[in-house]
Amino acid sequence: MPIVAIAETHFQTEIDDIFTPDPIAYSRNVATAVVNQFYTPGSELLSVAKSHDTNTILAYLWTIRNQRAPWSDEEMSMTRMIHVDMHQSQRVRVRLVQDMIGIQEAWCRAYGIGNVCSTTMRHEQAGFVELHRRAGYSVRGSYCYRRLV
Numbered sequence: 411m412p413i414v415a416i417a418e419t420h421f422q423t424e425i426d427d428i429f430t431p432d433p434i435a436y437s438r439n440v441a442t443a444v445v446n447q448f449y450t451p452g453s454e455l456l457s458v459a460k461s462h463d464t465n466t467i468l469a470y471l472w473t474i475r476n477q478r479a480p481w482s483d484e485e486m487s488m489t490r491m492i493h494v495d496m497h498q499s500q501r502v503r504v505r506l507v508q509d510m511i512g513i514q515e516a517w518c519r520a521y522g523i524g525n526v527c528s529t530t531m532r533h534e535q536a537g538f539v540e541l542h543r544r545a546g547y548s549v550r551g552s553y554c555y556r557r558l559v
Contacts, residue, residue, distance in 0.1 A: 411437050412467045413458070416493050424532050443472060452521040455487075457513050459506055469494040469506040473514050475523050486525035486555075487518050492538075504541065511545050515558060524559040 414436050422431050446454045452475065459469040470493055477488040492510045494503045511528070518526055530538045530552050542554035549555075 411440065413440050413470055413493075416467060416470070416495060417491075419496075421493060421532070440472070443474075455514065455517045457510070457517075459509065467495065468498060468502070469510060471510040471513055473517070475518075475521065477527065479527075484525055485523055486527050487514060487523050489514065489526075489528040492528070504537075507538065507541050508545070511542065515556070518558055524557060526556045526558060528554045 414433050417436060418431070418433060425431065440456070443454045443456045447456055454475070455471065455473045457471045458467055460466065461468055470491065472490040472492075473487050474490060475485065475487045477486050478484070479486065492507060494506045496503070498506070514526060514528070518524075526547075528542055528547070532538065535552050539549050539552065539554060542556075543549050545556070547554040547556045
């Protein structure tokens, strides 16, 4: 599965000192997200950017809804993943992340979700966090929040 391949190739080293990576589990979870998205629209969003030239995946976004912060009952969407092909130029990677942020916000607005939370566990967070800050997010450590309504 190409989504799992991107995760393994570019991001597995970010988590393997904490979790034991399991490509079968990740494939199953991605497949479940696709099924949920199809049969229960608005429950999850899995969005993929592909190259027109090579038909390969450049990036993907995976977000879920019905999440709550411990201090509020307001619904928010929570980004599960934004992964980009790190072989792309920095300019392309930045544009892809900006697009994924916009796609998530449009999805939230379409389904009446008032808040977004995007987070990262990468070692190098500055660029990701700064893109969110520029998009109007309030940054708290590696958590980026935005009220949409």
